[in-house]
Amino acid sequence: MRTTISHEELDSLVEPTRLHKRLYTDPDIFELEMERIWGQAWIFIGHESQVPKVGDYFATNITHKAPVIMVRDKEGKVHVLHNRCAHKGAKLVENRQGNVRGAFRCPYHGWSYKHDGTLIKIPNEAGYEGTGFDINDTCNNMQPVAQMGSYRGFVFATLSADAPDLKTWLGGAIDCLDNLCDRSPEGEVEVAGGVLRYEHECNWKFILENLNDTMHPMVVHQSVVQAAKDYIDSLPASATRERSEAEIILPFGSSYENFEESGITGFPYGHHYDGGKTSIHAKYTVMPAYHEAMVKAYGEERTRDIYSFNTHNTLYYPSLTIKTAVQNIRVVRPIAVDRFVVETWSFRLKGAPEEMLQRTLLYSRLINSSAGMVGPDDLEVYRRTQEGLESTASDWVEFHRQYGKDEQQADRVVGGGTGDLDMRTQYKAWKAYMSGEVFA
Template sequence: MSKYQGPPEAVAAKIANLVRAAEAHKDLYIDQELFELEMSQLFANTWVYVGHASQVPKGGDFTTTTVGTQPVVMVRQADGSIKVLHNRCPHKGVKVAGEACGNTGKFFRCPYHAWTFKTDGKLLAMPLKKGYENTGFDSCEASQGMAAVEAVQVYRDFVFCRLSPTGIGFADYFGESLSTIDNMVDRSPEGKLEVAGGVLRYMHNCNWKMLVDNQTDTCHPMVAHESSAGTAVKVWQQAPAGTPKPMAVELFAPFMNPYEFFENMGIRVWDNGHGHTGVSDSIHADYSAVPGYREQMVAAYGEERAKAILGDVRHNTVYFPNIMVKGPIQTLRLFKPIAANKTLVESWTFRLVGAPDMLLERTLMYNRLVNAPTSVVGHDDLEMYERAQEGLQSMGRDWINVSRLYDPAEHGQVNVATNGTNELQMRNQYRAWAKFMAAATPTDLQTQENPA
């Protein structure tokens, strides 16, 4: 019998009871029915990352992805604007854009029956059109073409959408958290990023929220990564005196910092589930200087502004529900839910336009060493996720604990900075989860009146 069917109020109450002040029920990670509710409710009512404008530089350029489990296509229009369309032919339901990316020209063509659609989704033509005369076709759903996502926002070339036509606005949803994107873009002397180096993808046999939780879990690096990053550091320590420190060691070594380092670096939370580690320090704070880069930044922004930009060394910023951004190293990880126990991870890298190539080299090396299918560090985390996914099936306990440094006074607070090992950001994410799951009941969707 279904746990999550019935009157909307009853379903909302059941969902709310899955999150306590400092605990979350294991069903959030293992229940497939609850996962499906997340896809239809949580991912419809939050602003979800779709892609970067540099992926579609010319009219007709497109890239395909998913929002939750909904297939969508992001496409550049002839006038330079960007549209997000549901990737479904209104005729028989076939995915229209079947490739990961490309250029469709002036229209999309369904590969099944050759219906064609303008790049904004409107129906352009179909074979044997006379066969639809006097059938009422003009008033049916199919005549409207590929459905466009109404709520789309491009912020400094980062493209987000909200599948629900009504709900929380973009600015209200993200608020001050957008400062992380601002900092990453401003690290370019020209104030511009572009996707570079392709994308690394690999499957995780675990729930998507495990990856989101991990991004601000600062009590695991010195434990889980001892065998990988720790080994690399030990090997380096045996190098002859005077040996230049390899870039890889610079990237690995900070993972082995002690608890005190992570406590002191701090964590900040914002409303709606967003937050970041690295308030006053981070594992990205002590990389070697890149020749000429600082001079470029000073020339572009002035001494004071350049110092402020480069001095902001946030570690991981979580944009709820499912991306993490590393501003100082210019990477973005997208956690794409597939099933309750399966998540596809995409790791994207960006070029700072106008900056020295060595910065992109460091970004790409970090991505390979930490986030790739061949990663040394990332598989430590993957093993923990999969062990957790298996362990949560146990009947021995029902709740996950995130009570480290819990304070009842934290409820309702936003833009709060605290101890870097505080599990406040995880609690913040659970509260946002409950909020947007409840906001997506049919009754609420009919009464929301705050379009983007």
């Protein structure tokens, strides 16, 4: 793409403890991020359970200019293909999801393709005879993405042939995907309960920065936590269900000390999580029927191990954030420098009682929904920040907290839960991707 931004200029925008506001406001920077971060990293596409039957597809996009389709073929194999006809470029499917029984058929001139993208048929094919056109040339197929990979049903794809394999790229942060799945007595999860999909009028990086920004909940969510406390105090002793529902909100008012204690862990390529030994989800009551199913499947000791790895938010930079203890994920999709879409998907733990899914869905409605109690607070500060950054008062935002105190270990960096280790982790990756040498 055409850009006048040099390496030196890009480099100067990210200092060890400060970021230039152009990262959030400059459309040229946004286009470069799409090309160099989103166009190179492994991007979360969807979960295999979204396409359970032959011909089922789910359409999404990798960058704002790269529509793709996840589809299951006759052999049960899942593919990720570019959503582009090889003839004149029309998108093969427009709906987000559906089923194509025999083949994809282009809505323009009717070229049809197998589920794996192979071109099968061109209407009135005789016209191509003697023209040098070869129907068997793979360039006439729907094109596969450069690489795709699936880990425990979570499907990722990358437009870069140079990216390391998915497992290597996930690194130590893979433990959180394992923990989410291990919380199922069968070791498997499946998408359930629909999706919450919202467009936010701000830069896509705000949500990633906010995930493990533990200096904000007690301020931003103060009023809703107080309202939840007042509501709980007003309940009669018999209202156990109402109490347990409202209690989901209370951890958002946790103290600085509690958040500091949960810690933050960072990995290569920008991934990080907060919690581990403990998190704001650590005090949920374990439902007896669920515990029984877990112990039957894993034994008492392994079950305790699974519960005790308690993280809050894990980010697989830049597109996927998961909550292992409540089995929901959020998927980020940038649209423009000041717009992105976030989707929340919930998961059923296979072999667990239905109440577990109900709790997950309730959590989503209360916390992630734009009609909920917590998410709208965050959205309001994102909007104010996007507007505030247009001010000429300063060109910089800062992230000094606990700078110089992070502890480098073999494959990860660990630090206090109220530090800016999460920022340092993701902006180190930002620089590496933007330099074009992240996989060198």
